[in-house]
Amino acid sequence: MDTSRLATVISRHASELRQAERMQPETLKDYRSAALRAVATRAQEASPFYREKLERAGIRPGSIRGLEDLPRLPFLTKEELHGHPWRLLTCERRDVMIIQVSTGTSGGEEIYSAQSRLDLQYHLSAHYPSLLPVTTGDVCLNALPYEMSTAGLAMHREFTENCQATVIAAGKGGAYSTPAKTLKVFRDLRPSIVITSPSWAIALAEEAARQGLSLPSMAPRRMWLTGEGCSPAFRRRVEALWGCAAFFLYGSLEGGMMGVECEARQGYHLTQGHTLLEVVAPDTGEPLPPGSVGELVVTALLRHDSPLLRFRTGDLGVFEEGTCTCGATASRFRVRGRTFEQLQYRGQSVSPIFLEEFLMRMPEVGNWFHFVVPASDTARIKVRCEPATGVRPSRELGSTLASRMEFFTRLPLEIEFVEHLPRTSAKALRVVRE
Amino acid sequence: MDTSRLATVISRHASELRQAERMQPETLKDYRSAALRAVATRAQEASPFYREKLERAGIRPGSIRGLEDLPRLPFLTKEELHGHPWRLLTCERRDVMIIQVSTGTSGGEEIYSAQSRLDLQYHLSAHYPSLLPVTTGDVCLNALPYEMSTAGLAMHREFTENCQATVIAAGKGGAYSTPAKTLKVFRDLRPSIVITSPSWAIALAEEAARQGLSLPSMAPRRMWLTGEGCSPAFRRRVEALWGCAAFFLYGSLEGGMMGVECEARQGYHLTQGHTLLEVVAPDTGEPLPPGSVGELVVTALLRHDSPLLRFRTGDLGVFEEGTCTCGATASRFRVRGRTFEQLQYRGQSVSPIFLEEFLMRMPEVGNWFHFVVPASDTARIKVRCEPATGVRPSRELGSTLASRMEFFTRLPLEIEFVEHLPRTSAKALRVVRE
Numbered sequence: 035m036d037t038s039r040l041a042t043v044i045s046r047h048a049s050e051l052r053q054a055e056r057m058q059p060e061t062l063k064d065y066r067s068a069a070l071r072a073v074a075t076r077a078q079e080a081s082p083f084y085r086e087k088l089e090r091a092g093i094r095p096g097s098i099r100g101l102e103d104l105p106r107l108p109f110l111t112k113e114e115l116h117g118h119p120w121r122l123l124t125c126e127r128r129d130v131m132i133i134q135v136s137t138g139t140s141g142g143e144e145i146y147s148a149q150s151r152l153d154l155q156y157h158l159s160a161h162y163p164s165l166l167p168v169t170t171g172d173v174c175l176n177a178l179p180y181e182m183s184t185a186g187l188a189m190h191r192e193f194t195e196n197c198q199a200t201v202i203a204a205g206k207g208g209a210y211s212t213p214a215k216t217l218k219v220f221r222d223l224r225p226s227i228v229i230t231s232p233s234w235a236i237a238l239a240e241e242a243a244r245q246g247l248s249l250p251s252m253a254p255r256r257m258w259l260t261g262e263g264c265s266p267a268f269r270r271r272v273e274a275l276w277g278c279a280a281f282f283l284y285g286s287l288e289g290g291m292m293g294v295e296c297e298a299r300q301g302y303h304l305t306q307g308h309t310l311l312e313v314v315a316p317d318t319g320e321p322l323p324p325g326s327v328g329e330l331v332v333t334a335l336l337r338h339d340s341p342l343l344r345f346r347t348g349d350l351g352v353f354e355e356g357t358c359t360c361g362a363t364a365s366r367f368r369v370r371g372r373t374f375e376q377l378q379y380r381g382q383s384v385s386p387i388f389l390e391e392f393l394m395r396m397p398e399v400g401n402w403f404h405f406v407v408p409a410s411d412t413a414r415i416k417v418r419c420e421p422a423t424g425v426r427p428s429r430e431l432g433s434t435l436a437s438r439m440e441f442f443t444r445l446p447l448e449i450e451f452v453e454h455l456p457r458t459s460a461k462a463l464r465v466v467r468e
Numbered sequence: 469m470d471t472s473r474l475a476t477v478i479s480r481h482a483s484e485l486r487q488a489e490r491m492q493p494e495t496l497k498d499y500r501s502a503a504l505r506a507v508a509t510r511a512q513e514a515s516p517f518y519r520e521k522l523e524r525a526g527i528r529p530g531s532i533r534g535l536e537d538l539p540r541l542p543f544l545t546k547e548e549l550h551g552h553p554w555r556l557l558t559c560e561r562r563d564v565m566i567i568q569v570s571t572g573t574s575g576g577e578e579i580y581s582a583q584s585r586l587d588l589q590y591h592l593s594a595h596y597p598s599l600l601p602v603t604t605g606d607v608c609l610n611a612l613p614y615e616m617s618t619a620g621l622a623m624h625r626e627f628t629e630n631c632q633a634t635v636i637a638a639g640k641g642g643a644y645s646t647p648a649k650t651l652k653v654f655r656d657l658r659p660s661i662v663i664t665s666p667s668w669a670i671a672l673a674e675e676a677a678r679q680g681l682s683l684p685s686m687a688p689r690r691m692w693l694t695g696e697g698c699s700p701a702f703r704r705r706v707e708a709l710w711g712c713a714a715f716f717l718y719g720s721l722e723g724g725m726m727g728v729e730c731e732a733r734q735g736y737h738l739t740q741g742h743t744l745l746e747v748v749a750p751d752t753g754e755p756l757p758p759g760s761v762g763e764l765v766v767t768a769l770l771r772h773d774s775p776l777l778r779f780r781t782g783d784l785g786v787f788e789e790g791t792c793t794c795g796a797t798a799s800r801f802r803v804r805g806r807t808f809e810q811l812q813y814r815g816q817s818v819s820p821i822f823l824e825e826f827l828m829r830m831p832e833v834g835n836w837f838h839f840v841v842p843a844s845d846t847a848r849i850k851v852r853c854e855p856a857t858g859v860r861p862s863r864e865l866g867s868t869l870a871s872r873m874e875f876f877t878r879l880p881l882e883i884e885f886v887e888h889l890p891r892t893s894a895k896a897l898r899v900v901r902e
Contacts (some may be wrong), residue, residue, distance in 0.1 A: 119657055128605040130634045132624075135653055137644050144652060148634075171562040180614035180621075181639020182649065187614075190566075200564045200582075205615020208642030209894035210571050215616065218578060219569055223553055460643035 054307030067100025117143030160307025207459020233462035250277025267394035427451030488741030501534025514558035551577035594741025641893020667896035684711025701828035861885030
């Protein structure tokens with residue numbers, strides 16, 4: 035029998051965790067404090083890496099009492115994880131059940147995620163029935179990558195184990211998971227739920243169009259989009275093509291599933307049974323007040339054998355104030371994309387999602403585009419894009435759209451129409467440097 | 469609590485099933501009879517499809533007593549499964565946990581595999597510790613496709629749940645699972661076990677060569693090859709490149725893991741805790757005596773909610789007589805490849821694996837090849853292949869090798885050297901028609 039401190043915390047809060055998105059402030063604080071204490075204590079006791087790290091930060095063993103001590107913990111960075119697959123372990127290597135690896139889009143050596151049986155078992159403790167309204171009888175087309183990265187297998191477990199639903203293990207890309215094959219499976223099995231990336235949702239819709247197939251005529255009940263930044267305007271395009279509501283989901287290899295949109299779609303609700311989230315100043319690491327944009331820092335509450343303490347995600351985000359109309363108590367935050375993906379231009383930092391939002395509002399523009407950052411600050415930012423179906427591209431049209439977009443973005447832009455941009459089953463590329 | 473008949477059978481034989489490859493004849497017969505009775509009875513009681521099918525075959529409900537009644541059961545064919553994802557279910561659709569789909573290499577509408585929680589739970593009852601000697605502490609690089617097909621996820625469960633080992637969810641192909649990425653993970657994590665397809669093992673070794681990396685210097689303890697037919701000569705090449713022993717494993721979407729080679733490598737040992745296997749005449753369906761080559765027919769013993777009764781695999785095979793030196797009691801069989809993949813030539817049926825065996829014994833020939841079946845019976849079978857590294861191809865060399873191979877195969881052959889054949893992350897293509 036397992037008698038870890040964390041197991042005790044989980045069993046004490048078991049009934050509240052069944053609806054983790056609605057925990058009351060006092061219970062939540064109590065749970066989080068106890069879980070943080072259990073996880074941080076285990077990290078300090080059982081991981082040489084953390085022991086040394088925490089000691090260097092002047093934290094005496096056993097001195098972490100709860101939430102109030104969170105700011106005392108040192109940050110964990112991607113650099114510390116690059117190429118160190120076993121670094122976070124507080125268990126024996128032999129206890130690891132599954133090892134997965136980052137997609138590598140942020141560069142550097144690989145980051146690995148090694149999780150034990152206990153990690154995976156504890157993960158199943160917290161539920162979000164109103165944020166992830168999937169249940170027995172739902173058939174979920176899981177069109178996220180199952181190989182290497184965590185996305186596909188994590189949502190597979192979430193839907194099958196936590197929601198008790200049926201999953202179609204479709205995957206995304208690869209020899210057996212082409213858009214044509216995925217669409218065939220979609221037609222044959224008529225899933226009620228689809229989860230995929232925004233760009234893959236478009237690739238599937240394009241395949242449907244090629245086959246003369248109306249997706250809205252067999253619309254799923256709802257869709258989740260994840261794995262790539264996505265603007266509301268792009269989402270509306272996905273929704274129009276599929277004929278169903280699409281919700282964003284925010285997660286990563288290191289932090290797991292951190293945020294899920296509710297019906298109100300005013301930012302992500304924090305998966306507060308699993309996650310502590312802070313917003314800090316990217317340069318100083320100082321905590322920022324609600325309403326300030328900063329780097330998201332994540333601490334995992336249910337990782338017993340691979341503790342994640344104050345991990346700097348490299349993503350920019352901001353907490354929203356006020357309660358949500360949906361009734362969930364879980365705090366809300368927005369993500370502004372990854373630090374390294376921001377366009378640096380004339381001393382300004384511009385989110386590609388911000389540009390995308392205005393680009394995607396223009397019906398003359400197709401669904402595939404790049405932002406080409408110029409080498410010099412005197413040149414304009416080039417938007418390379420396909421025209422929408424049926425639109426005849428011209429220099430004049432480009433100028434008109436560019437000035438329309440300039441009006442909203444206040445950035446000097448240029449639009450270049452190209453016939454075809456490459457499709458990929460990897461993450462869609464939005465920012466290129468030439 | 470589950471009180472299905474099959475659950476009772478499993479719990480009664482629990483201790484023997486822990487070493488299912490060594491069950492004694494009497495126990496085995498008793499177990500198989502009871503499991504077949506449980507599964508067939510459930511099929512007849514709970515599946516409209518089977519009920520009608522069995523009735524048509526004159527089988528009264530409740531009349532299946534055990535093994536002796538197996539030949540009375542009607543065959544199940546691929547045609548009956550094509551495009552009918554729910555056909556085999558004896559449970560509610562809502563009880564299905566996971567749906568997977570065939571790779572589609574045998575043509576026709578898709579074949580789906582829908583399994584319930586109970587199916588997957590019962591699957592974990594039988595173990596083959598000497599055939600699959602993987603245990604706690606082993607790190608298994610799972611380089612089989614996780615998406616769509618069953619191979620990757622099935623071995624993932626086998627290694628993590630049944631063997632309690634660590635799995636690296638590498639996958640095979642796809643945006644995140646290129647040979648370069650897989651090799652990076654291999655170098656970083658030094659797995660003790662590798663499981664993949666024969667052609668992918670070569671693709672990975674080619675990537676290692678490109679990087680100037682010696683695979684044998686970090687050889688895993690052992691390797692399993694599956695998903696494609698493979699000759700012993702091709703296996704020896706894989707073993708030389710990787711510096712470790714490679715074993716074959718035989719499975720399919722419909723039948724699951726049916727055969728595993730032991731140390732003696734004299735055919736597959738049947739996974740007798742899961743599987744009944746018959747060899748029948750492809751034309752008449754009559755059972756054939758041991759030693760005769762015929763079509764393999766599989767019945768699943770542990771599928772409660774998706775019974776598979778006498779499924780015609782379309783694979784040719786033959787049972788081996790005599791006991792194995794390895795000590796396993798599980799009967800042995802060999803597979804001769806798929807019926808539709810046999811080369812039909814001058815009234816003869818030739819297995820591509822037979823041709824491959826002789827081709828791969830010639831060191832002048834590289835690791836990638838096609839057999840091109842001529843349109844006319846007067847033409848020769850063309851072997852299109854790459855030369856081995858460092859070999860200068862010439863017409864003369866081609867003629868010499870062709871006549872050497874003709875001597876063994878007694879078939880008129882022609883060898884055409886090409887610089888490069890396309891690599892694929894799908895199943896390797898061995899037979900082409902031009």
